[in-house]
Amino acid sequence: MTREGTFAGNRGLDDALALELVPVTEAAALAAGRWAGHSGESARLAAVDATHxxxxxxxxxxxxxxxxxxxxxxPALFHGAEAGDGDGPECDLGISVGDGALSESRDVPCALTAIAVAERGAMLDPSPELDLEKLVVGPGFADVVDITRPVAENLRMLAAAKGVRVSDVVVAVLNRPRHGSLAREIRDAGARVHLLEGGEIAGAVATARAERQVDLLLGTGNAAEGVIAAAALACLGGSMQARLVPKDAREHGTGEVLRTEDLVRGERVLFCATGVTSSELLRGIRNDGAGRAIAQSIVLCSNPVTVRTVRSEHRSARQSGHG
Structure with missing residues (x-):
């Protein structure tokens, strides 16, 4: 599709633009993947450069x-930086090249690279001093749970709504020391804990994908990544409830409850992510030993509602040179 075709009829943020993001997140994932098992900072810088x-x-x-x-x-991907070729719709961008950063003992840089796009002024811009306490469920269950309720009560309500036992409910929790008591609370209530070794974007989006066995996500994590995850949920019909909380605070947030539509507003939202290392959502970069790298991406659009999984093969410069 030509660029003129992409924006015919002033369509703006649409499925065609979402597909334009795939080569960007793929390039970032491939760049980060080359550093898997080496330096996490080198992986981040390589991904930032490729994204820019x-x-x-x-x-x-x-x-x-x-x-x-x-x-x-x-390169410049900081808050307020300009992005794009200067032609086309005005929009907000959320960029993550480090979601899924695993512990140093695992020494794997990141699980996915992601870009969220919304109409100008539509994305919540949280202070870098704040984290986000989150509760995430899939389509159809937004009114079943409430972040202000005790964990056990939410688990009982969700199990009843799904017609299953509490012991069948799978709860994703970021594997961090601050979540030790939360994990115990979930297990004490009888549900299953699925520890997220990486970041929360993949786990949050997995709750809204029927083929992924994650029913609920709970815990406190990076606020920016929470907003990026909310953009994906807006495309999939999933739901996030959240409360802002000071970084490293161990208590729950006590402020206003924010919902998906408070985090990312507007009728048109796009999301694209590519796996670096395998996660709950995507397979990571795979090298087949013949100079080819295989990438898997997910591409989402809220209007028209579109969900695509893209598999791409990339040949090294040496391989492509041999034709």
Whole structure:
């Protein structure tokens, strides 16, 4: 599809633009994947560089609201940076190149690279001093659970709504020391804990995918990644309830309950992610030993509602040179 075709009729944020993001997240994932098992910081910098380069050719006038670096870093993907080729719809961008950063003992840089796009002014812009306490469920269960209720009560309500036993409910929890008591509370209630070794984007989106066996996500994590996950949920019909909480605070948030539509507003939302290492949502980069790298991506659009899984093969420069 030509660029003129992409924006025929002033369609703006649509499925065609979502597909333009696939080469960007793929390039970032491939760049990060080369550092798997080495330096996590090198992987992040490589992914940032690939994302910055790839976004230059995407037809949009984007502003980075949720960035992948600090102001002054090169390349520039910090808060407020411009992205896109300067032609096309005005939009907010949320970028994650480090979601899924595993523990140092595992020494794997990140599980996925992701870009969320929404209409200009539509994304919540949380303070970097704040985290987000989250409760995430799939389509049809938004009114069944409540982040202000005790965990055990939410588990009973969700199990009843799904017609299963509490012992069949799978709860995703970020594997961090701060969640030790939460994991015990879930197990004491009789449900199953699925520990997320990486970040929360993959686990949150998995709750809204019928083929992924995650019923609920609970816990506190990065606020920016929470908003990016909310963008994906807006496309899939999933639901997030959240409360802002100071970083490293061990108590629950006590402020206003934010919902998916508070985190990402507007009628048109796009999301694209590519696996770096395998996660609850996507397979990671695979090298077949013959100079080919295989990538898996998910592409989402809220209007029109579109869900695509994309499998791509990439040949190394040496292989492609041999034709």
């Amino acid at each position: 380069t790839g976004l230059r050719s995407v037809p949009m006038r984007g502003a980075v609201v949720l960035g992948a670096g600090a102001r002054g870093e090169t």
